[in-house]
Amino acid sequence: MDYKETRCGVCLPGFMAGGIKRGKYGVALIVADRVCDAAAVFTKNSVKAAPVLYTKAMVKKGIHVVVANSGNANCCTPTGMQHARDMVNEAAQSLKVDPRNIAVSSTGVIGKPMDIGTVRDLIQEVATNLSSGPKGSIQAAKAIMTTDTRIKMYSAEYKSIKIGGICKGAGMIAPNMATMLCYITTNARLSKPQLQFALNLAIEESFNMVSVDGDMSTNDTVLLMSNKTKKCKLEDFKSILKHVTVELAKMIARDGEGSSKFIEVEVCGAKAQADARRAVKAIMNSPLVKTAFYGENPNWGRIIAAAGSVVKVDERKVEVSFHCEKKSVKLLFGGKIGNLEEARKLLGNRNIKVILDLKSGSHKAVGWTCDMTPEYVNINAGYN
């Protein structure tokens, strides 16, 4: 379809946003001009941060405002639920909005008590500095960054249906999970079950197909809010939403902690869709594959070994190839080994696509990841 990329992020008409970062802490607000119907997906980790539990319980009432902080996950501390409520109440007072329609998220270190005083101060400040259009969205996207090095925001339009999102996430992004935090706004008039259905589908093919290190966060949240101002076909909505979430997912992989390369992994020719997905995830989660990309080492053996650990791989049949903007190199085909020197050169690019064709069916899956570098280890050794 012919999506028009827009630049407004979450600040579609009818939405404002803002954000401030100060020291370790950041606060973002997304404020709709009415109570929106909402859909959400949360972490499947049995350890859930207080704001996840809080927001999970209120989503069906509709969302008017999202308040989110970075710098502390508000997870596994005795004061967690109280602080989540404090954030909601502060936002409610500052914005004169019913607290029952305020969603809350946190991201950052687990197990340390949150400096709620600082967070409340920031909420007050942001509430008086909301902007519409790109400015507000950029500020909000910036405020929720932790180890992210770039803001992540994307929006598109098709037949006047608008969908925009911001997200954060750079490490602890697992393929069995949504991303760390993502907020999506739309004007599409659909029922709540339709919104939830489309969100579930989109996440399966976007955030659930991203891997930075294979870990699973306690705070992951994807919220979708609709102000229902535009009539919309479900099929159209599904495809625009998938497009927007895939773009955001790619930004996360591209910004993987310490990464030097962006890698798209496609497994095709699989007997079943589930096989293709499992193989993509196994390849993306393999530290050996990720370190080989960092070393610009065309080690196709690690790729088929990773896939072979979860699906049937016949090394005499399968085809492994690398692709970049201008070139393609086959590494393995029909049991023969290709030009590995050419493959090594191709790995000098920052953006690489790997295709593993299992040659045993017609199903395909795609995912996005990055290489693993010494810098990844250093970032996570020191993160406090």
Add this chain to the structure above:
Amino acid sequence: MDYKETRCGVCLPGFMAGGIKRGKYGVALIVADRVCDAAAVFTKNSVKAAPVLYTKAMVKKGIHVVVANSGNANCCTPTGMQHARDMVNEAAQSLKVDPRNIAVSSTGVIGKPMDIGTVRDLIQEVATNLSSGPKGSIQAAKAIMTTDTRIKMYSAEYKSIKIGGICKGAGMIAPNMATMLCYITTNARLSKPQLQFALNLAIEESFNMVSVDGDMSTNDTVLLMSNKTKKCKLEDFKSILKHVTVELAKMIARDGEGSSKFIEVEVCGAKAQADARRAVKAIMNSPLVKTAFYGENPNWGRIIAAAGSVVKVDERKVEVSFHCEKKSVKLLFGGKIGNLEEARKLLGNRNIKVILDLKSGSHKAVGWTCDMTPEYVNINAGYN
């Protein structure tokens, strides 16, 4: 039980061994004075190296000799099966042994043709330089090393039942797999099914509970050979074999690629044994947990998040503690946070034990791993 540690490795009475390393290649031979009854466990990866397929098919005929090479995995090349046979035939001629009773293994890079000429030369040389006792075992253990920095060999005795082993493995050691290569000899007179049963049990609690990077090799092989010279109770054999395999498994974790710390992970208080095992594996496979140990960062949040991704974790109930030889520190107990400065100091040690008590049952599992360092990435980026 009161095992006596012996120093002979695989060279129990009735066994000789030898090994030579030259350049990239190494060859080891283990030679019994008769055809031994054997049991074996192989990689579960669907991509299996030629020597794995070869040996899997011959094990039940009994093993007289093991020939193994390092430097090339003899995997995913068109000449794989021919070269596996070449190695067997070379060993058969050099040692005047029936080729049908020769097991073969390879370890090293996948997908590159093996320099079979060099390997044959080395087999001939080793065959004329076999030794009994520690010397032979050390030479063989050394010859199968790849990224290993230390030889791995252990043997013990109880009521005249002797069991000894050598192994190699430092990276690509996954908890769903045996280690890379391991050879165990014994004098215990037991039936083949009993040997296999005891080996399966021992591997579950030893090599399957080790994690270096969570990848799964194409070549993993554990072979157990018995010359049946000593009457033995199955119960005694099971416990000695477990002891020997656990000691070897710990050596692998201790020698994890680029590692600076050895970490024992215990999950207790679990509702079921399977839960405890899954939680141990999730903790051991988490790059975030492993990098935190490298950074001497007492991040208990990552530990319970990793466990929480696979089992039910109630953070208000569970207890997380670190232990070293002389000290113990509780990090989390009954929802309270312990003395993290003390915990940080404790992490200065090279050997650390982590205990996560789920406080919801009476089952327990233990595993062994290491920290993840920038050196791990560098080793695997460059390994060819």
